[in-house]
Amino acid sequence: MRAGGGALRSIMTTPLHYAAFTTDPAGGNKAGVVPAADGLTDPQMLALAAELGYSETAFLVADPAVGERGYRVRYFAPTLEVPFCGHATVAAAVAVAEREGPGELVFATKAGTVPVSVTPGPDGVLRATLTSVEPHQDEVPAADLAEALAALGWPAADLDPAFPPRYAYAGARHLVLAAATRERLADLDYDFDRLAAFMTARDLITLQLVWRASETVFHVRNPFPVGGVVEDPATGAAAAAFGAYLRELGLVPAEARLTLHQGEDQGSPGELLVELRAGDSRVRVSGAAVRLPG
Known part of the structure; x- marks a missing residue:
């Protein structure tokens, strides 16, 4: 289900909190995820990332033009925007999968297009695999x-x-x-x-x-x-x-x-x-x- 208006939109613009590259909430790298950042300005995204205080927060906008289950994604650290962030990509993909189910996603980032696949592990914890841009x-x-x-x-x-x-x-x-x-x-x-x-x-x-x-x-x-x-x-x-x-x-x-x-x-x-x-x-x-x- 994609973000709509009214109360649903308010929920979807509320940051979610994840620990990435870990199955233990006490480990890994913490990331914020805003599932529907439509309408947020750059200063608002930067301010929210600074308020959360994580190394990065991912801001998603659903966009069918990107591809099936496609999103435009931007990443903000507390002091600046970065072109790409791996741990926030993993967190964001898992956040989408928790809502829509596992499978293939496409993230359009400032660094380029990043396909992401989300699958459940044997322990039931979702895992994401991102494919980088050209190195x-x-x-x-x-x-x-x-x-x-x-x-x-x-x-x-x-x-x-x-x-x-x-x-x-x-x-x-x-x-x-x-x-x-x-x-x-x-x-x-x-x-x-x-x-x-x-x-x-x-x-x-x-x-x-x-x-x-x-x-x-x-x-x-x-x-x-x-x-x-x-x-x-x-x-x-x-x-x-x-x-x-x-x-x-x-x-x-x-x-x-x-x-x-x-x-x-x-x-x-x-x-x-x-x-x-x-x-x-x-x-x-x-x-x-x-x-x-x-």
């Missing part, structure tokens, strides 16, 4: 790397030389840096204003800080000062960009299934599943989402 990577100039490390307070010697720094994109732009040890990744105490200025000047949404636990398992963290958030607990857009980065550099096979653990160091653990398919440059990111009270 790409760029070299990181030496001066950029030096400034990023200075803002983080990381010595260059603490980086893993097997993972070259790159700017990676799959709907939003991220800087990928790999820590040589789990201890380095766990010790995150950065200069908020300095890193925010660095990221703003380079159109970065987060830093994707990673440590490889095994061939297919990674631990990740994502500073997000440009959004007014110290750290994002589970970052689907960065996960998609990172999957493409790994494949492009030959660090994983062209066809692979990867598990990313994020949020553990914040006390809000989440799990992101990344799928790479041979012959398909786009990246799939999957995760569960559960509704929160409020």
Whole structure:
């Protein structure tokens, strides 16, 4: 059922609260979802996102022109609009599926068209799989790397030389840096204003800080000062960009299934599943989402 007028519309413009990339409401990354944002202005959406205080809130408008079960979706952090957000996409898709049933959805975002499939898991919790826009990577100039490390307070010697720094994109732009040890990744105490200025000047949404636990398992963290958030607990857009980065550099096979653990160091653990398919440059990111009270 789509949003109508009157009392139903009032209900549909009330934000819903979700935890994404988790089956536990205490874990994952929290997101707001406004199921029918028709008529809301940009300042109103930004103000609502700031009031909720989550790293992002998704605002949906049903639009048959996008496709069957199609929506136009915009994402706002507390301080700015971002072109794409993975965890809010998972939350929004689950919110739609709870109302309309699982199946295939199409989200038209500022980054491009993002198909999303929602299925129930064996535990009954709904899971969403998004397919990213076309990814790409760029070299990181030496001066950029030096400034990023200075803002983080990381010595260059603490980086893993097997993972070259790159700017990676799959709907939003991220800087990928790999820590040589789990201890380095766990010790995150950065200069908020300095890193925010660095990221703003380079159109970065987060830093994707990673440590490889095994061939297919990674631990990740994502500073997000440009959004007014110290750290994002589970970052689907960065996960998609990172999957493409790994494949492009030959660090994983062209066809692979990867598990990313994020949020553990914040006390809000989440799990992101990344799928790479041979012959398909786009990246799939999957995760569960559960509704929160409020």
